Amino acid sequence: TPDYNLMRSPEEQLALEEMCCHLIRDLDEYGVCVLDNFMGELKGMKVLGEVKTMYSAGLFKDGQVVTTKNKFDHRHIRSDRIMWIDGKEQGLINIKSLINQVDTVITLANRMRNNGKLGQYNIRERTKAMVACYEGKGSHYVKHIDNPNKDGRCITCIYYLNVNWDVHEDGGLLRIFPDGWVDRVADIEPIFDRITFFWSDRRNPHEVQPSHRRRYAVTLWYFD
Ligand SMILES: O=C(O)CNC(=O)c1n[nH]c2ccccc2c1=O
Numbered sequence: 001t002p003d004y005n006l007m008r009s010p011e012e013q014l015a016l017e018e019m020c021c022h023l024i025r026d027l028d029e030y031g032v033c034v035l036d037n038f039m040g041e042l043k044g045m046k047v048l049g050e051v052k053t054m055y056s057a058g059l060f061k062d063g064q065v066v067t068t069k070n071k072f073d074h075r076h077i078r079s080d081r082i083m084w085i086d087g088k089e090q091g092l093i094n095i096k097s098l099i100n101q102v103d104t105v106i107t108l109a110n111r112m113r114n115n116g117k118l119g120q121y122n123i124r125e126r127t128k129a130m131v132a133c134y135e136g137k138g139s140h141y142v143k144h145i146d147n148p149n150k151d152g153r154c155i156t157c158i159y160y161l162n163v164n165w166d167v168h169e170d171g172g173l174l175r176i177f178p179d180g181w182v183d184r185v186a187d188i189e190p191i192f193d194r195i196t197f198f199w200s201d202r203r204n205p206h207e208v209q210p211s212h213r214r215r216y217a218v219t220l221w222y223f224d
């Protein structure tokens with residue numbers, strides 16, 4: 001659980017509560033929520049620095065590659081490289097601060113809900129943080145559901161680290177196909193210091209469109 005004793009200025013506390021209201025309202029209304037300037041430029045750049053350092057140290061492993069069912073077409077279904085962070089590692093103080101901030105927002109939102117739940121969930125724990133890198137060269141992730149079979153994950157949180165990302169040049173759009181919407185999709189650009197929350201279950205099939213530049217994100221899944 002986050003350290004509630006972190007001294008926050010009244011402005012920081014207010015900003016935190018505003019974020020939580022935004023999160024609660026958008027998750028209730030759309031099942032998706034996008035917040036920008038989540039950590040602020042300075043902290044965001046420090047998180048990016050730690051991620052790049054780990055990447056160049058070769059700590060990312062290939063995401064398991066699932067070949068298509070069609071045995072003649074051995075395309076990579078996704079070519080992300082990932083690494084898991086449990087927050088106890090030495091030296092990753094800025095990634096830890098990011099994880100703490102997301103924990104704080106989720107926990108506070110969970111409490112602020114009138115019935116003490118976020119959506120119909122009572123959020124209690126989360127996965128480790130998964131840092132993912134899409135290599136560019138068309139790497140992508142086909143349309144999928146994070147939690148199709150009730151494995152307990154209820155909210156997906158993805159924090160993006162991509163400075164000056166231009167979707168027209170670089171691709172890498174997150175496209176969500178919310179089940180409540182017939183003819184609309186949620187197109188989310190993976191821009192620096194942006195965080196996206198969405199229900200992890202069948203309500204939100206989504207895809208990562210082909211990326212033509214290295215694309216970093218940190219994902220946390222919260223459990224009921
Ligand atoms: O980066 C994004 O915008 C969306 N990303 C995803 O939906 C996504 N979903 N599930 C995964 C499971 C294992 C490794 C990577 C992933 C992954 O990037």
Ligand SMILES: [Fe+2]
Nearest residue numbers: 144145146206
């Ligand atoms: Fe996903």
